[in-house]
Amino acid sequence: xIILAIETSCDETSAAVVKNGRxxxxxxxxxxxxxxxxxxxxxxxxxxxKHVEMISPIIDEALEEAGMGFEQLDCIAVTFxxxxxxxxxxxxxxxxxxAYALRLPLVxxxxxxxxxxxxxxxxxxLEPPFLCxxxxxxxxxxxxxxxxxxxxLIGQTRDDxxxxxxxxxxxxxxxxxxxGPAIDSIAKHGNxxxxxxxxxxxxxxxxxxxxxxxxxxxxxxxxxxxQRNESYNVADIAASFQQxxxxxxxxxxxxxAQKIGVTRIAMAGGVAANSSLRECMKQKAQECGFELYYxxxxxxxxxxxxxxxxxxxxxxxxxxxxxxxxxEPSFSNIVSSRTQCG
Ligand code: ATP
Ligand code: MG
Ligand code: FE
Numbered sequence: 001x002i003i004l005a006i007e008t009s010c011d012e013t014s015a016a017v018v019k020n021g022r023x024x025x026x027x028x029x030x031x032x033x034x035x036x037x038x039x040x041x042x043x044x045x046x047x048x049x050k051h052v053e054m055i056s057p058i059i060d061e062a063l064e065e066a067g068m069g070f071e072q073l074d075c076i077a078v079t080f081x082x083x084x085x086x087x088x089x090x091x092x093x094x095x096x097x098x099a100y101a102l103r104l105p106l107v108x109x110x111x112x113x114x115x116x117x118x119x120x121x122x123x124x125x126l127e128p129p130f131l132c133x134x135x136x137x138x139x140x141x142x143x144x145x146x147x148x149x150x151x152x153l154i155g156q157t158r159d160d161x162x163x164x165x166x167x168x169x170x171x172x173x174x175x176x177x178x179x180g181p182a183i184d185s186i187a188k189h190g191n192x193x194x195x196x197x198x199x200x201x202x203x204x205x206x207x208x209x210x211x212x213x214x215x216x217x218x219x220x221x222x223x224x225x226x227q228r229n230e231s232y233n234v235a236d237i238a239a240s241f242q243q244x245x246x247x248x249x250x251x252x253x254x255x256x257a258q259k260i261g262v263t264r265i266a267m268a269g270g271v272a273a274n275s276s277l278r279e280c281m282k283q284k285a286q287e288c289g290f291e292l293y294y295x296x297x298x299x300x301x302x303x304x305x306x307x308x309x310x311x312x313x314x315x316x317x318x319x320x321x322x323x324x325x326x327x328e329p330s331f332s333n334i335v336s337s338r339t340q341c342g
Contacts, residue, residue: 001315002068003075004098005308006059008091009083009111010137011035011042013054016304017066017073021312022121025066027305029298030054037177041167048086055094062304070102075320077311080108081328082138082335088327096323105320107311111302112139112334113151115268117313118306122295126266130293131257133249134334135277136269137163137178140249142207142256143334145266148313153338154256155207162245162271165211169218169241173234183238184274190235192243195221199248207256214244242276250280254288266293273297 001021007014011032017025032050036042063069078095081088092108099106116132128148134141140162142155160168163180170179175186197217200210218241225232257265265285271277272294285292299306314320 001074001312002072003077003107003308003311003315004059004062004073005077005109005304005311006055006091006095007079007111007114007302007304007307008051008055008087009079009081010087010302011047012302013051013058014302014304015055015059015062016308017062017068018121018305018308018312021309022124024121024305025068026062027298027303028058028062028065029303030058033178040171040177042084044084044086047084048090051087051090055090059094070098073102073104075105075107075311075315076102077107077109077308079111079114079307080325082111082330082332085327085329088329092325092327096325100323105315106322106325107314107319108321108325109307109310109314110333111307112136112141112332113149113310114306116143116145116266116334117310118268118295118299118303119266119293120309121305122299123293126264126293129262130264130266131253131260131262132266132268133253133272134268135162135249135271137161137167139269139335140209140211141334142253144260144262149317149319151334151337153334154260155209155252156335156338157209157211159210159212160215162209162211162249163269165215165245166271168215169238172219172222173238175234175238180270180274183242184276186235187239187242187276190233190237190239192239194233194236195240197221197240197244199244202248202251207252209248209252211245214241242274246274246277246280249277250284253281254284254290257290258288264291264293268295268300270301273300
């Protein structure tokens with residue numbers, strides 16, 4: 001089964017050709033990071049326009065790189081949400097046009113399910129059940145992956161996502177957009193114990209997160225230093241902030257895995273590319289006897305290969321859509337699968 005997948009939910013225009021769910025024949029990604037940098041964040045209207053410009057060339061490149069023509073495809077997959085409405089619409093429109101013209105089945109994919117599925121590509125031997133920590137720009141979720149396409153959300157952030165906190169703190173520290181990678185690299189030169197920032201909900205018996213208090217604590221700390229005209233070490237503050245995020249993410253994930261009784265833990269989303277999170281989670285997982293999985297950094301951030309992989313398992317279960325499929329900017333199957341587990 002050869003799937004052509006399209007992903008345009010945020011600021012990456014991506015198309016991929018994937019065979020039997022896990023063999024990536026091509027995964028082309030056109031990032032708009034440079035375009036949005038001067039604004040310090042993604043500007044939705046600019047993102048949509050750039051997707052319109054890039055989507056056809058990216059699809060052509062994906063087919064060329066895979067050595068395939070349209071006639072060899074078996075299915076068209078596309079992200080339906082969550083994401084920016086205008087951005088999603090670009091991918092959805094072209095996916096529908098292709099499915100119609102080529103008379104192929106269309107599979108709409110939940111972006112978060114895509115992020116989780118990136119682990120299947122990175123680890124051909126990985127199968128459910130496992131617990132997945134989804135840490136992206138807009139989401140921080142603990143998802144119990146019971147089977148392919150079967151999820152149970154057991155914890156989530158009550159305010160900011162981890163990636164959002166990274167981006168906002170980076171901005172306050174005068175670091176470049178996107179903030180995650182910037183903090184990751186400068187923190188390597190800092191002392192993570194320089195400042196004691198709060199770790200919200202750490203001791204609590206639930207699997208929810210909160211990062212807005214931490215973000216505010218960093219901003220207040222910076223402002224008070226500035227008011228007193230004191231100099232500060234950006235690397236120390238970045239490292240201390242990062243340690244607070246990582247401590248909470250690792251502690252909660254391990255606790256949740258113990259509670260639900262899985263043997264495997266996976267990570268997904270842009271923040272799963274963070275070197276400190278990977279290192280600390282690896283150490284804790286090993287100590288506590290869990291197998292740990294995470295994708296390579298390109299497969300952590302937005303890409304169409306992960307969408308193709310998720311679509312493959314939907315297709316295998318007969319879950320296909322018709323041309324009435326629409327974008328869902330704020331809906332996720334996974335987010336609505338919340339169950340009480342605390
Ligand atoms: P969502 O998937 O929730 O809709 P998104 O698609 O914008 O949001 P991703 O592409 O998964 O999010 O990830 C982008 C986020 O990951 C940004 O917040 C970015 O700062 C963060 N990020 C990327 N690399 C790193 C890193 N090395 N360390 C920490 N954060 C990182
Ligand atoms: Mg992005
Ligand atoms: Fe994403």
